[in-house]
Amino acid sequence: MAPRDHEIVRLTADLVILTVRSGRLCVLLVERANEPFRGRPALPGGFLRAGETIEETAARELAEETSLDGLPVEQIGVYSAPDRDPRDPRVVTCAFLAIAPDLPVPVAGTDAREARWLPLDEVGGLAFDHGRILADAVERARTKLQYTTVATAFCPPEFTISELREVYEVVWDVEVDRPNFHRKVTDAEGFVEPTGAKSTKGGGRPAVLYRAGGARVLHPPMVRPRAKSS
Amino acid sequence: MAPRDHEIVRLTADLVILTVRSGRLCVLLVERANEPFRGRPALPGGFLRAGETIEETAARELAEETSLDGLPVEQIGVYSAPDRDPRDPRVVTCAFLAIAPDLPVPVAGTDAREARWLPLDEVGGLAFDHGRILADAVERARTKLQYTTVATAFCPPEFTISELREVYEVVWDVEVDRPNFHRKVTDAEGFVEPTGAKSTKGGGRPAVLYRAGGARVLHPPMVRPRAKSS
DNA sequence: TCAAAAGTGTTCTGGCTACACCCATGA
DNA sequence: TCATGGGTGTAGCCAGAACACTTTTGA
Incomplete structure (x- = not known):
């Protein structure tokens, strides 16, 4: 093969950390402290370090942003458009998805960056190709x-x-039939298991x-109905 | 952020090109001409070049190996274990899946490497983490x-x-009920459309x-039965 | 006793399975 | 006319959709 016709890149891991807060789907964003895109909202992320896999980079950044370990x-995918980062040399990113329960906020990052949850429908003007x-x-x-x-990863350890x-x-963004959902979830092997306790909140019957149960895959799957809004 | 604590990498695109040949699922492999893993079978692939996205790298390598354009x-994923390539500096790869019809073989690559289709169950000893x-x-x-x-991407332009x-x-690796499959496929909107012609091969009724039809998603989906061979 | 939320029962329907059956061609 | 593979009909089953209904709490 022709030697040295290839490009050297810096590799980053960018994180899409999702949660549900007060009935809305939210994403964790930071404000960029440096150029390029200084002051713009962006996904948290960082550079691959020596000896790390890119998953370890992502896990390290996640722990720093959310203090949720493990x-x-x-992986969502690689984003490698040559002009995605105006800096030189080239930066390629590998995007990751993480799902978190509703954390006590504001999320205390160990670095100086300000991190905040933003509802998805209020997100705009993200840096780079983060949109x-x-x-x-x-x-x-x-x-x-x-x-x-x-x-269940969106929920606290115990949930209704x-x-x-x-x-x-x-x-x-749909309405789900309450009785059918209840049956489906409780019947599905390993989806949820009762703790024995009952919720005290709420006006009605506890x-x-x-x-969360041990199963990772859902069998049979949930079917997504047509969207309610649009 | 702390500057320069990150690693510089070389990025490759590796291709898993699948096809069905004489009743078996096959993958296109090349024999490595250089160290490391010289002489071992490997997935075709190559380095990212300046100005390219990694998808363009993959498409370029694919065209070189199969002379199938477009x-x-x-993307399958990124493989970034620090020790995956014994060379220095570090090489990270982004793997891609491509599905091809049964091409005239041996596939004529434009470079000197010998490429060949190998049935999946005969594959072994691949270089790097290609397994x-x-x-x-x-x-x-x-x-x-x-x-x-x-x-339909596994099939020639016209097929039964x-x-x-x-x-x-x-x-x-299952048996599919012939009558039910026929109905399901012909009823599904946009999966296949008749050409008007009939196949002349085969001993029975033409x-x-x-x-291939215009649809990309299948609605409702095919359900995979239990495997026939344990 | 009423509101509110949890949970159960029941009917209907659409898609899938299984398999019987008919059709068109070559030898 | 028989073998071979293509294609249709149909009965039963099962899971999801819809919704009426019962249960358990606080006010």
């Missing part, structure tokens, strides 16, 4: 709700079926509390 | 058959329903020929 991250990355990650999250049990249903309704 | 490629990349890509292809129309069914049977 939260799984999933596209965010859109791709949200689409992935929506798809994953169908055939995996990740919805209604709280879990709210995750689906918020992320998919709800049984559940925790 | 075949779509899909894992291949496994991930095959799993992706299997999943994609469920809810997309990519199965039975040829399309064979794709599912080979890739999934089969109607179809070409």
Whole structure:
């Protein structure tokens, strides 16, 4: 092969960290402190270091931003347009999706950057190609709700079926039939398991509390109905 | 942020090109001409060049290996283990999946490397982490058959329903009910459309020929039955 | 006793499975 | 006229959709 006709790049991991806060799907954004795009909102992220896999880079940045350790991250894709970063030399990024419960805010980052949750429909003007990355990650999250049990990752350790249903309704922006959802979730092997306790909040009958079950895939899958708004 | 604590990498695109040949799922492999892993089978691939996206790198390598232009490629993932390439400096790869019809072989590459189709169950001893990349890509292809129309990409421009069914049977390693498959495929909007011609091969009744339809997603999806061979 | 939210029962329907059956061609 | 593979008909089953209904709490 022809030697040295290839380009040297710097590799970053950018994180799309999603959560549900007060009935809205939110993403964690930071404000850029340096050029390029100084002052613009951006996805948290950082450079690959020696000896790391890019997953480890992502996990390290995630821990710094959310103080949630061991939260799984999933690759969304590589974004490598030559002009995506005006700096020289070239920067290629690998985007990751992470799903978090509603954390105590403001999220205390260990570095000076200000991080904040922003509802998806208020996001605009992101730096670089982060708008596209965010859109791709949200689409992935929506798809994953169908055939995996990740919805529980949006919830606190103990939750009610209604709280879990709210995750689906918020992320998919649909209404989900309450009785059918209850049956489907409680019948599905390993999706949720009862803790024995009951929720005391709420005006009506107390709800049984559940925790996430052992299953990762959902069988049969949830089917996403037609969107309610549009 | 702390400057210069990040690593410089070289980025490659590696291709998993799949096809169905004489009833078996096959992958295109090349023999490495240089160290490391000289003489070992490997996935075709190459380095990112200046001004290219990594998708363009993949498309360029694909065209060189198969002389099929414009075949779509899909990202599988990034493989970045620090020790995946014994060379220094570090090489990170982005893997791509491409699906091809049964091409006239041997595939004429423009470079000197010898490329050949190898049935999946005969693959072994791949260079680097290409064994894992291949496994991930095959799993992706299997999943994609469920809810997309990519199965037609395994077929020539005109094909019979039975040829399309064979794709599912080979890739999934299952038996598919012939009558039900026929109905499902011909009823699905945009999956296949008849050309008007009929196949002359085969001993029995001539089969109607179809070409790929316009739809990319399959609605409702194909469901993968339990594997026939354990 | 009423409102509110949790949870159960029941009917209907659409898609899938299984398999019987008919059709068109070559030998 | 028989073998071979293409294509259609149809009965049963099962899961999801829709929605009526019962249960358990606080006010």
